[in-house]
Amino acid sequence: MPRSLRSPDRVPTLRTARLTIAPVRSSDADDLEALFHDPRVHRYLPYERRLEPGGTFVARARRGVQEGTGFRFVGRRRDSGEFVISVGVFAIDRWDRSGELGYAVARSQWGRGYATEAVTAVVDWSMRRLGLHRVEARVQWGNAVSQRVLERLGFRPEGTLRDAVLSSRGFNDLRVFGLLADEWRRPARRRRVNLSGAGRRAG
Numbered sequence: 001m002p003r004s005l006r007s008p009d010r011v012p013t014l015r016t017a018r019l020t021i022a023p024v025r026s027s028d029a030d031d032l033e034a035l036f037h038d039p040r041v042h043r044y045l046p047y048e049r050r051l052e053p054g055g056t057f058v059a060r061a062r063r064g065v066q067e068g069t070g071f072r073f074v075g076r077r078r079d080s081g082e083f084v085i086s087v088g089v090f091a092i093d094r095w096d097r098s099g100e101l102g103y104a105v106a107r108s109q110w111g112r113g114y115a116t117e118a119v120t121a122v123v124d125w126s127m128r129r130l131g132l133h134r135v136e137a138r139v140q141w142g143n144a145v146s147q148r149v150l151e152r153l154g155f156r157p158e159g160t161l162r163d164a165v166l167s168s169r170g171f172n173d174l175r176v177f178g179l180l181a182d183e184w185r186r187p188a189r190r191r192r193v194n195l196s197g198a199g200r201r202a203g
């Protein structure tokens with residue numbers, strides 16, 4: 001098991017062309033709550049997100065770091081500090097070196113390539129620094145935009161979990177996407193996204 005997965009207390013701040021992507025902290029609680037309570041955003045997210053206070057999310061993020069089971073970040077614009085995205089890897093299995101990817105962008109920032117930019121940085125850190133072998137993402141049927149983000153990064157469709165999630169609209173399928181470390185290392189994966197500085201440690 002890589003040392004990074006055994007002592008996961010060092011979570012970096014990642015920098016991309018337009019974003020600073022820092023570990024979740026208490027001061028992010030209000031922005032996270034506003035994000036997850038927006039119906040256009042939570043439509044395709046796990047049901048409990050829309051009910052929980054931002055502070056609960058922050059506490060879970062902290063626990064994830066302490067236990068080495070999850071690393072959640074908040075991405076803000078470098079120029080204005082404006083909140084853009086919640087993104088992270090969770091459900092980390094240290095033995096299998098696998099984790100699940102999650103992300104959501106503030107409604108006012110959709111369609112500007114921010115998800116692609118931030119998810120690229122977090123996947124790159126997860127594969128190269130944290131030492132994951134496999135990153136998985138589960139997308140509800142109908143969420144074409146999220147699927148497009150994953151496909152652009154090189155995630156491959158691996159199958160469908162039928163009626164795996166219950167929402168206000170009834171049961172829905174989950175499509176599973178996966179990416180392996182070897183596939184990520186191929187340079188074509190990072191096309192069009194400036195990752196200079198990603199992986200630098202905070203402070």
Ligand SMILES: CC(C)(COP(=O)(O)OP(=O)(O)OC[C@H]1O[C@@H](n2cnc3c(N)ncnc32)[C@H](O)[C@@H]1OP(=O)(O)O)[C@@H](O)C(=O)NCCC(=O)NCCS
Binds near residue numbers: 105117144145
């Ligand atoms: C999914 C989400 C994160 C995308 O964020 P974003 O910053 O707008 O995404 P990007 O701008 O990086 O990329 C969107 C891609 O989808 C494409 N797209 C936009 N609308 C589309 C549509 N209706 N069908 C297919 N593709 C679409 C865009 O063209 C772009 O691809 P391109 O760069 O090749 O042109 C955002 O919509 C969101 O937060 N949704 C709610 C939460 C969610 O669904 N999270 C993911 C759970 S698995």
